[in-house]
Amino acid sequence: MSKLEVYFNEYNILMDKTIYFPLVSGSLQAYAQTNKKIKENYKFMPFLFFRTDPEKITSFYKNPKVVAFSISIWNTNLSLKIEKKIKKKFPKSLIVFGGPQAPFDASAFFSQYPFIDITVRGEGEKPFQKILLRLLENRDFKDIPGISYRNKSGQYIKNNQETHLEKDLDIFPSPYTNVIFNEIKCFYPDIKFQAIIETNRGCPYLCAYCSWGQGGLSKQFRFFSLKRIKQVADWCGDNKIEYVFCADSNFGIFKRDLEIAKFFIKSKIKHHGYPEKFRVCYAKNAQETVFKIGKLLHSHDMEKGISLSRQSNNPKTLVNIGR
Numbered sequence: 001m002s003k004l005e006v007y008f009n010e011y012n013i014l015m016d017k018t019i020y021f022p023l024v025s026g027s028l029q030a031y032a033q034t035n036k037k038i039k040e041n042y043k044f045m046p047f048l049f050f051r052t053d054p055e056k057i058t059s060f061y062k063n064p065k066v067v068a069f070s071i072s073i074w075n076t077n078l079s080l081k082i083e084k085k086i087k088k089k090f091p092k093s094l095i096v097f098g099g100p101q102a103p104f105d106a107s108a109f110f111s112q113y114p115f116i117d118i119t120v121r122g123e124g125e126k127p128f129q130k131i132l133l134r135l136l137e138n139r140d141f142k143d144i145p146g147i148s149y150r151n152k153s154g155q156y157i158k159n160n161q162e163t164h165l166e167k168d169l170d171i172f173p174s175p176y177t178n179v180i181f182n183e184i185k186c187f188y189p190d191i192k193f194q195a196i197i198e199t200n201r202g203c204p205y206l207c208a209y210c211s212w213g214q215g216g217l218s219k220q221f222r223f224f225s226l227k228r229i230k231q232v233a234d235w236c237g238d239n240k241i242e243y244v245f246c247a248d249s250n251f252g253i254f255k256r257d258l259e260i261a262k263f264f265i266k267s268k269i270k271h272h273g274y275p276e277k278f279r280v281c282y283a284k285n286a287q288e289t290v291f292k293i294g295k296l297l298h299s300h301d302m303e304k305g306i307s308l309s310r311q312s313n314n315p316k317t318l319v320n321i322g323r
Helices: 023-032 036-041 054-058 076-089 107-112 125-135 180-187 226-238 256-270 287-299 315-320
Strands: 004-012 018-020 042-044 048-050 064-070 094-098 118-120 147-150 156-158 192-197 243-246 277-279
Touching (some): 004 023, 004 076, 023 064, 023 192, 036 042, 054 076, 064 125, 076 094, 107 156, 192 226
Parallel strands (some): 004 048, 004 064, 064 094, 094 118, 243 277
C-alpha cells in the first residue's frame, strides 16, 4: 500500500537567492514523525516554501492527502489562491490552515473560504500530529483540542478546548539538528538559506494586534534547553548560515539570553565567521541585560544596534490594543 502524501506550504520571499528555512513546516514534520504510525503511513513531500507563480506551485502536487499551510500577512492571499486550485483538482484532500494569520474565531473564515477543512490556533505540533493520526481512521475531528473544522455536513465547528502547552519544549525535535533541513539544502544548492530559531515560547503582553496576544494562550514562558540551543548554534555555523533571526518575543528578558548570545558568538569564532549576524527582537523592560547583549553582539559585528518598541502615545489606542 502506497503512503499518504503530506504537503507543507510556507511561502516566504526569495530575496535574490536568499530565503529563510520553513521553520514551521520543518517543526511540524519533525514532531509528527516521532509517531511510528505516522512514519509508516505518511510520506512527507518536499517543502513548498517560496513565493512564485501559483501554477508552478500547484504543478508539484501529485496525489495529496493532507495539505498544510502556515499563513502570515505576506502569504495569506497566495495560500488561499493555491488552496482553492488544489481543492478543485483534489477534492478529497484535507486542507489545514495554521500560523499567525489563522483566526482564533474562524467562523467567518470558513464561510468565506469553503475549501478549508481545518484551522489550528496557537501551537501546531500536537494538533497536527493528532489530525494525521485521526485521518487514518476517519474524518471526525471533534475531540482534537485547539482546532476549528468543517464537519461532514459542511458546518463550522470550533473545539473550545485548548491544546495543552508543554513546559519542556525539547519534546519537539529541531528540524535543524535532526537533518530535515539538510535535504532541502541539497535540493536547492544555489540558494543561501537563513535560519529562524526559537529559544522560548510565550509573551507577557496581550497586545490585541499580535499573534502572541491573541486569546492570551501563551502568557507563560516555556523554554528550549540551553543544550539544544547550543547544538542549533553549532549547526548554523557548521552549515555556513550567514544570518540567524531569533523569533523570541522578548530577547533579553531572561539573564540566560546573554548565555545564548554567547553560543552564537562562539559558533562564529569556531566556524570561521558563521553565522555572520544574529538578529533578535529585544525585550521592552529589561534594560541591563539587553544592553549587555547588544554591546556583546556589536563587539563581534553580529548586530548593528538595539531596537526599541513603542506602541503609541494615544491613551485610547493603548487601551484598545491592551497596552
